[in-house]
Each structure stands twice: as C-alpha cells, then as structure tokens.
Amino acid sequence: MKTYRGACHCQAVTFEIETDFPELTTCDCSICRRKNALMVKVHERQMKILTGEDVLSTYTFHTHTAQHYFCSVCGIYPFHRKRVTPDYFGVNVYCLEDFDPAGIPVRATDGIGMK
Numbered sequence: 001m002k003t004y005r006g007a008c009h010c011q012a013v014t015f016e017i018e019t020d021f022p023e024l025t026t027c028d029c030s031i032c033r034r035k036n037a038l039m040v041k042v043h044e045r046q047m048k049i050l051t052g053e054d055v056l057s058t059y060t061f062h063t064h065t066a067q068h069y070f071c072s073v074c075g076i077y078p079f080h081r082k083r084v085t086p087d088y089f090g091v092n093v094y095c096l097e098d099f100d101p102a103g104i105p106v107r108a109t110d111g112i113g114m115k
Contacts, residue, residue, distance in 0.1 A: 001046075006095040008071035008078050013052030015078065017042045017091055024093060024101055027109045031061065031068060035077050038101060039090040047079070047089050 007014045017040070025039050026032070049056075057072045066083035070076065078095045082088045093101050 004096045008074050008076035010074035012055045012073045013071045014050040016048050018046040021104050024104050024106045025109050037092040041088050044087050
C-alpha cells in the first residue's frame with residue numbers, strides 16, 4: 001500500500017489515504033451523478049484528515065447514513081462516509097495529488113437502486 005495526499009481546491013482541507021487501488025467506482029445515485037466523482041474505497045483506518053476538519057460541511061439524504069463532506073470555503077467534495085459500509089470512505093480520486101487513474105478498473109455501482 002502507498003500513501004497519497006489529497007486536498008480540496010483551496011487547500012483548506014487536506015488528507016492522506018493508504019491504498020493499492022484495487023478498483024475505482026462510480027455511482028448513479030442522485031448526488032453522485034451530479035458531482036460526477038470517481039472514487040476509491042478506503043477503510044477509516046486508512047484515512048487521516050490533516051487540516052480543515054473545522055471547515056468541512058456535511059450533507060446527508062435518504063437514510064441519512066452516508067455523510068458527504070464538502071469544503072465550506074471552495075465547495076469541493078473530497079470524500080464521503082459510505083452508506084452500506086459506514087466504516088469506509090469513498091474518496092474522490094480527482095482530489096489526490098499526482099495521481100493518474102488511467103488503467104485502474106472502474107466498477108459502476110447501483111446507488112439509485114438502493115432502497
């Protein structure tokens with residue numbers, strides 16, 4: 001596993017994750033479709049918020065289990081706590097420094113069908 005640093009656009013929120021990128025995921029639920037994020041799933045032990053926890057805003061909907069985090073300064077979505085596996089985060093790989101997702105398998109998940 002390798003450590004990757006990430007941040008929102010304004011750098012107010014910074015974080016690190018450890019992953020070997022077994023796959024990336026997309027989701028077709030109403031919020032993921034609109035934010036068009038490409039995500040990697042990491043256990044909460046593999047993620048550390050370095051700065052900006054105080055500027056994170058949280059959005060929940062439907063069952064209010066998943067917590068979607070946004071920087072309240074620049075509005076970027078860096079990660080969310082997952083609904084089905086709440087001890088995992090879905091991390092927006094476009095927020096990672098020096099990371100190229102080319103060649104990593106992408107799995108589409110059925111978020112719209114989750115009831």
